[in-house]
Amino acid sequence: MQSQEGAQQGDPIGPLLFCNTVHPLLSSLQCILNIGFLDDVVLGGHVDVEASDVAEIIRLGAEIGLSLNISKCELIAHSDLQLNDALLQSFSRVDIAATTLLRALLFHGPVLDNTWDQRCDDLSRAVDRLSSIASQDALIFLRASFSAPKVLHML
Numbered sequence: 001m002q003s004q005e006g007a008q009q010g011d012p013i014g015p016l017l018f019c020n021t022v023h024p025l026l027s028s029l030q031c032i033l034n035i036g037f038l039d040d041v042v043l044g045g046h047v048d049v050e051a052s053d054v055a056e057i058i059r060l061g062a063e064i065g066l067s068l069n070i071s072k073c074e075l076i077a078h079s080d081l082q083l084n085d086a087l088l089q090s091f092s093r094v095d096i097a098a099t100t101l102l103r104a105l106l107f108h109g110p111v112l113d114n115t116w117d118q119r120c121d122d123l124s125r126a127v128d129r130l131s132s133i134a135s136q137d138a139l140i141f142l143r144a145s146f147s148a149p150k151v152l153h154m155l
Contacts, residue, residue, distance in 0.1 A: 029053040051085035
């Protein structure tokens, strides 16, 4: 595609056009969980169906000029899961207790507890520091801190 055609990098229409391009590919997959957010795809279901869908993503993606970056792929599963598919074996393994989806923690456990403790410590430190500035400015900073994604994902 020549640079004069289509959306340029930073063009607000670019993500919409990309999503319209990959939607038929994602719609053709068989996994019971199939979520796409721009170029991030989450599949969930039986491991054999997932392996088949990943192979389909690679095949159909190549037809439209997309390639799967294996170094960014993760397999979220129990540690005792045995894999027969070589492609899925090449994905980095993530323990279920440490699972995040778009940086949001999904399960209760030590990772959630540690992350929550870190956020509470951050907020406590911020409140101590807010006392040294004007009250209106402090209120603006406090409101902004609660709209930050790292806090919203945990509430």
